[in-house]
Amino acid sequence: MDKSYYIKDDLKKFGDITDFQEKLGKKFFEYYGEVFEEGALSKREKALIALAVAHTVQCPYCIDAYTTDSLENGASEEQMMEAVHVSAAIRGGSSLVHGVQMMNKVKDVSM
Amino acid sequence: MKSLKAETHELSKPHVQLDIINNHNDRIKSLSKFEDKLDGIGLFPLRPTGIEIFQMNVGYMCNMTCKHCHVDAGPDRQEIMSKETFEYCLKALRSSDIQTVDLTGGAPEMNPHFRWFVGEVSKLGKQVIVRSNLTILTTNKFSDLPEFFKEHEVEVTCSLPFYSRSRTDRQRGEGTYDKSIVALKRLNEIGYGKKDTGLKLNLVYNPVGAFLPGDQEEIKQEFKKELKRKHDIEFNDLFTITNLPISRFLNFLLMSGNLEDYMEKLVESFNPSAAMGVMCRNTISVGWDGSLYDCDFNQMLEMETHQDSVQHICDFDLDKLNNREILVNQHCFGCTAGAGSSCGGATT
Structure with missing residues (x-):
């Protein structure tokens, strides 16, 4: 187990935050995805x-x-x-x- | 810089490359197999939709030795298409309704039969695309080629990985950017890339590193803005091409410690729509010695067309080729990642 606070591979597990609170996590990722779609910017x-x-x-x-x-x-x-x-x-x-x-x-x- | 082959580097051997992208370590071994991904969307075995593009690799000789080159091309490469093989290609083209002939290399212009062949294809009324590295057009021997291209209405598709000097030269060698700008200005001067001339000048963008290309249209607009602002250069289209994990780019991935992350990214980004539109479904690739391949990448891995189909241009049979099974391996994830990638850019 890596002892540092920031572990590079944890970025790939970002989606796992829904494991502890599915509804809010899903809403967040839906919003997050839409934010980065092409729009006025x-x-x-x-x-x-x-x-x-x-x-x-x-x-x-x-x-x-x-x-x-x-x-x-x-x-x-x-x-x-x-x-x-x-x-x-x-x-x-x-x-x-x-x-x-x-x-x-x-x-x-x-x- | 020498080619991997001239250095007798292990990575110049196709079976070594295939072994690395399949079995390098546990992370690589654990990745989904391309065949299984195709099977999952009902596309395996992969078959052509009908050949529309006749792509010929007329030789691996090149005046440049770019760090990402999947051909491992360079001045030290001697493989070059003979006139006899060109004749077989003409015969095949005369017998079919394939309309597009795509000439690549190395630097295709360096083949001594190049001008004769372009003239012959032009007489058949077919469209010729030449994949130029641009810098060759600034050398004395080839400086008249822009006018030759214009005369035969050749579509010029050229490599320019970025609109900045530093990034372009990192990938393609010191001085490449400045020479490329000179060549692009010359092409513009005679009408290439200009409105209403019908002379098409397209750019090929590929990432200078272990990352995927982004949105093709957005990158095209950024290139148009920056090349116009900095150099008053215009062009028609821009094609984004993903670097496939073979040859020199594979060497870069290994040396920089990026192989596993890059392969994972390609696999995670598998896009069924891109898989539907992969270029091997509408292209046949002819090698310098007349051998046939499903694409230029398979050619470099010496994966000839399926044994039940024809495997040499002297046996060209359009029906058999249109019904062949296309050979795939892990490098194919490069063509199905994100928006997809082909010699004509994104496929979705």
């Missing part, structure tokens, strides 16, 4: 969004899955790295914009 655009989000939530399963999905849907390395930078920019920006809250508090308590 192309499959490639959705794969790149998923790749960026995967880096934001730092999910190794999602990073593996959506790197492959991005490649399969014709994304270039440049596009994929730009998606990761979007993720980084939002993460960094979300910290920094809270700096305003810090500044407000400083003003509140300072003489």
Whole structure:
């Protein structure tokens, strides 16, 4: 038994979550499948969004899955790295914009 | 880079390749068999729907040595179709109503009888498709071929695995992308890929790595946008082709540790609709020495047409071939995965 928290082969068992709660699991996968169908956004655009989000939530399963999905849907390395930078920019920006809250508090308590 | 054959590599032997994709280890052995998958949807034994495409591999010689090549083609390969075999092919074409002649290799242009044969087929009023690697068109000896193609209204289907230099060159060798762009611009200049000229210029996309091709139409639109933006290049169609686990691509899968995951993905992605439309059902493949095969991949694995049918072009018999049993093995999962794959792209 692998002792690490993240086991690569577990990604293939994702569907098994229905074993413990079939109804909700099935509804989730039905929704999930439909989300990634081509719509107003192309499959490639959705794969790149998923790749960026995967880096934001730092999910190794999602990073593996959506790197492959991005490649399969014709994304270039440049596009994929730009998606990761979007993720980084939002993460960094979300910290920094809270700096305003810090500044407000400083003003509140300072003489 | 040498061919696997020139290196006397074990993977140049078809029986070794077949053994690996069937028995390499317990994970590979545990995979469903292609025959059983066909049987499960009532398609086994697999039979033709009627031959529409006469595909000829006119030789394994090529000016390139691409890392994924299922033919193991290269400058060191000597196998080349003789004029006698071409004559047999003409005889077969004259006697049948097959309308499409698909010329592949290696680099088919390097066969010394290539121009003569294209001219002869053209006289029969049949459509010729040439599968060009593009870079050959930038060499001195072959630089006049675009005009020759135009003269005979040859459909040019060429390899361009990606619209970026780095990914294309990783698979096909340093400098390939730039030469390909030069060749595509030349073809565009004389009308290929342009509206209302009737001169068809198609691209072949295949994944540069151990993953499947995505949606053909979406990838085509992305290629159209990027090639127009970067180089003002236009083309007609784009065909997505899955890499089959044989020859040099099999070598890559083994060396990179991707064999098991890739084979599992192919098997898991088996699509009954794609199985219905596999190209071996409407194609016959002629080898450089006149031997007949169900497809170019079977040719490389030396799996000749079923022994109850005809096995050499000199015995060509359309009825017998249309009623033959098509030989299959585990590599066939490459043509039935996802949207399917064929020399004409996705099959669903």
